[in-house]
Amino acid sequence: MGSRRFESSNYRNPCLTMHQPWASLLVYGIKRIEGRSWPSPIRGRLWIHAAGKVPEAETIKAMEDFYREIYAMNGITDIKFPEHYPVSRLLGCVDVVGCVTCEELVNWEDVPASVRLEGQTAFCWLCEQPQKLIVPFEMRGQQGVYNLERKIYEAAVRGLCSVEAPLPVKFPLPNPQDRFSLKPCSLASRSNSVSEEEKSPNLVAAIAGARAAATQFSKNNNNNLQSFNGADIEGEKTPVSSRTRNKSHDRVQ
Template sequence: MKALSIRQPWAWLIVNGHKDIENRQWRTHYRGKILVHAAKKMTREEHAVAAAMAAEQGVTIPAYDDLERGGIVGEVEIVDCVDVDPSPWFIGQWGFVLKDAKPQPLMPCNGKLGFFHVGKEAA
């Protein structure tokens, strides 16, 4: 199954259904379910920026040390790829429009750039 590595707390926001678009500098023609991989790296500054943006949407994210990293944390469906979107989360050149997010317990695994394949045990 395809997976996409996303830094925390953005991965948490996605799998918990708060963030409906993933910003990228590249477009995709892929449509369908993907696994969300929470990257190992996250700075305190990234956490603070995301927390402020989430607060504007009425969402409180977990504390820095409470966010799981370094593995699959859920799944979501990519239903479109757009260059303009009214979502308050859209800030990028391209946005992967997301639906049907579901968190899952952390399954440790290494991430990669772009889409990558993960075994069926993660799905």
């Protein structure tokens, strides 16, 4: 995992703008993997902001069906989905504890099968400790990972409450002295991955529906499905540096 260590010193209070319903599903602890085509540039708390596009009912249904089916693999049949999916709002935060490749995640024997099935992108950000804002408040977003304004952070950090996730996951951290030392199982062993034969027709349909819902946000509509778990804003594929961001002032409602 040493090759995927990233410095987060440039981020004071990092935030990521995501489309709905993915943003709320992450903050509610239902979604545990944030999928991207680029590796996570931070570790620790990541604030989640919902973009301005109102999600279609079909998109919400597709993603909720997907999570119903994958959680059922772990015996979880009662999931409390968000009642609303607000847009242009800061929703809460998660802790990013590590980042692995899709191939590593789908073969990781120490995490539940439902988590492994969330791995549909090149890089999988591992998220724990979701917290939501009691009252999400309006703000504008940006591309890539960016810093919250100080006044927004100071207001937000006072309004957080814990979330009761349907199946909280504690990703293994083998070395307590090195919080980045995640060690998925050997890629030579695929015995723990979920084969196509093991997937029920409902699960196969749910995965296909989730993929279709995600690709609406991908400019290239490519096989990486960079939007599957996070819906990259405007096809953004790489983190935006502070210098570039300050010059361009790219913003997303």
